[in-house]
Amino acid sequence: MTVDRDSLTELRDLARAFAAERDWGPFHTPKNLAMALTVEAAELAEHYQWLPTGADHELDERKREGIRHELADVLLYLIQLADQSGVDLRAAALEKMELNRLKYPADQVRGDARKYTEY
Amino acid sequence: MTVDRDSLTELRDLARAFAAERDWGPFHTPKNLAMALTVEAAELAEHYQWLPTGADHELDERKREGIRHELADVLLYLIQLADQSGVDLRAAALEKMELNRLKYPADQVRGDARKYTEY
Amino acid sequence: MTVDRDSLTELRDLARAFAAERDWGPFHTPKNLAMALTVEAAELAEHYQWLPTGADHELDERKREGIRHELADVLLYLIQLADQSGVDLRAAALEKMELNRLKYPADQVRGDARKYTEY
């Protein structure tokens, strides 16, 4: 047991153990995990749907806690789906950011809502 | 600049810089980021919608790449939304897993599809 | 008051009256309604996420009722969003089916999972 492990690896291992202890493997197909992920993402979005922007002063303590829990649920399903798919999330994010850098050159899209709309 | 930084912190900082270089801050309200997150989660789910389980042998190279990119997009919006909300994603995931541990005791829900259905 | 009105028009008028009685107009921007629609669609999907196919024999009475209510919620938000957007839902569906007919000629995509996957 080390203390300097990377958080994404640490959470992956904890999520693996959690599912294994409950024999939930058979339910955790990539398809089911992807579906569960969209459900949790929508539960997160639900907190914001009637708010102007979701800025902190628009929230109360109950909403802040709900948002924190839903953020966690999305992350946990995301980590499990990446795990089932053999994807290294950090590497994938770095690769995608590089692609985004080429697709949206800063000097062409800066502050431009219309271009960003097509993002 | 260190090489041993935690991946969630590293990606948060890169995403911050990416948005700042493009003056995209005004678009990145929590509400908008939550909406973008559900969109990316659905684009991820789209890859699986007509497949039996999404297991690796059901995929081709183009689909594997698409899945990897969408996993990255979900993670990047999740990190930005947590950042705008002042939430430490790793701490939130650990907190939520502890709550799940109490809610779904292993010896009561083991392999039980019906209880899991209510998860 | 007529008895032979079309259901989509009838429900649109009832939804308009429901929102007007509650002064909910200011919340019902197209953006907010679209967000609420994705939330209800996900709540509907949640009923199926750990089931093999969602066929009737996999459901119990509580789940059937939940599905019926969520189907209704999706329809009601859809009707309100179309209404706010000046879209005639029936005409839009007929137009889209005609486009789908051209895009997916029956003799080319029949029973073909791979082509359908790209649908």
Place this chain on the structure above:
Amino acid sequence: MTVDRDSLTELRDLARAFAAERDWGPFHTPKNLAMALTVEAAELAEHYQWLPTGADHELDERKREGIRHELADVLLYLIQLADQSGVDLRAAALEKMELNRLKYPADQVRGDARKYTEY
């Protein structure tokens, strides 16, 4: 063939014929249709994600067409899912509106963002 058929029934029959001509029945399990519905709902939401409200003056012709097509896609999957589930959409919507009427008495929730937030 009658000309006064209800739109929801008419579209259901057309969607049935469209799927039957393509032997797509095996793909159209309730679970798969529910997943496809969330995907289309998110594609609809995508049009609004960086806009202030989605009001007509914020849109251009290309976006209006995209929104119209996505509204149609959501309706068509919704109708097919209700059909597979043996649910009469009009009756379900009327039932749900009656429940909403009891849950949100007009004189208690009028214009009240906080109560509506909990909606």
